Amino acid sequence: MNAPEPPDHVVKAFGLTGPAPIALTREWEGGWRIGEVVLSLVPDHPRAAWSAKIREDLYVDGLRVARPLRGTDGRYVVSGWRADTYIAGSPEPRHDEVVSLANRLHQATADLERPRFLTQPPAPPFTDVDVFNAADRAAWEDVPMRSARGAGFAEPTSPDGAKSIEMLKTLATLRKPVQAKPQLVHGDLFGTVLFAGAAAPGITDIVPYWRPAPWAAAVVVVDALAWGGADEDLVERWSDLPEWPQMMLRALIFRLAVHALHPRSSAGALVGLSHVVDVVRLIL
Numbered sequence: 001m002n003a004p005e006p007p008d009h010v011v012k013a014f015g016l017t018g019p020a021p022i023a024l025t026r027e028w029e030g031g032w033r034i035g036e037v038v039l040s041l042v043p044d045h046p047r048a049a050w051s052a053k054i055r056e057d058l059y060v061d062g063l064r065v066a067r068p069l070r071g072t073d074g075r076y077v078v079s080g081w082r083a084d085t086y087i088a089g090s091p092e093p094r095h096d097e098v099v100s101l102a103n104r105l106h107q108a109t110a111d112l113e114r115p116r117f118l119t120q121p122p123a124p125p126f127t128d129v130d131v132f133n134a135a136d137r138a139a140w141e142d143v144p145m146r147s148a149r150g151a152g153f154a155e156p157t158s159p160d161g162a163k164s165i166e167m168l169k170t171l172a173t174l175r176k177p178v179q180a181k182p183q184l185v186h187g188d189l190f191g192t193v194l195f196a197g198a199a200a201p202g203i204t205d206i207v208p209y210w211r212p213a214p215w216a217a218a219v220v221v222v223d224a225l226a227w228g229g230a231d232e233d234l235v236e237r238w239s240d241l242p243e244w245p246q247m248m249l250r251a252l253i254f255r256l257a258v259h260a261l262h263p264r265s266s267a268g269a270l271v272g273l274s275h276v277v278d279v280v281r282l283i284l
Helices: 008-013 045-056 095-108 128-138 146-151 159-172 213-227 233-237 244-261 267-283
Strands: 032-034 037-041 081-085 183-186 208-211
Touching: 045 081, 045 208, 095 183, 095 213, 095 233, 128 146, 128 244, 159 244, 159 267, 183 213, 208 213, 213 233, 213 244, 213 267, 233 267, 244 267
Parallel strands: none
Antiparallel strands: 032 037, 037 081, 183 208
């Protein structure tokens, strides 16, 4: 679903002229293309400004990065909009390449500091950012979903929502302590990496989490198995990543928590996650 078309004062604030805006899709967060620039309405101002600042100077071998444009007054975000250079491509089911990209990207982000906003707990009125924040904590805190309950998230009432909570709590009993150090990672690479033939893959944003790098790779694998038609051998092909079974387990708990908490979750999404539950149980 696209954001409303960017207003004229925003277009002018980024110094843009030229053709009428063209609507883009999910990988651009429903943004609008004007020439070689994309304008996107941001859900969270601090995160958008942080991502822009990081992408401005981020260089990773074999990766195209959408670079931010500043407004005429030097800001990354103007009236809730950001501007980025357009990079060609669309998501493709090249799952191993996405995992490989994740590993290269997170080598480059390993020394970045933890943004202050990642330390803040979810708070009402809840946005999508709060949902993913609470779900992330659920996978790692001693009592899963404690942060969500403490923040006032409503317990899911749908049958599939209740089922996801039941599976989540059962899986949480299989967690073991991990030694991998947390760092800045991009936690939403599945379905957002752009491929254009033989060109290097590209990213349009960085969705930040403070978790071990193998966890972010595991999220890609969980998503690919659940909704991307990936073969189960994908799990084995990346099993040399540190503490892989536990990373897969925590990535799966994270996705089940998102399903339980997100108001737009569909019953069909749980079918794919249930399949991943069976796969992950075999490697624990």
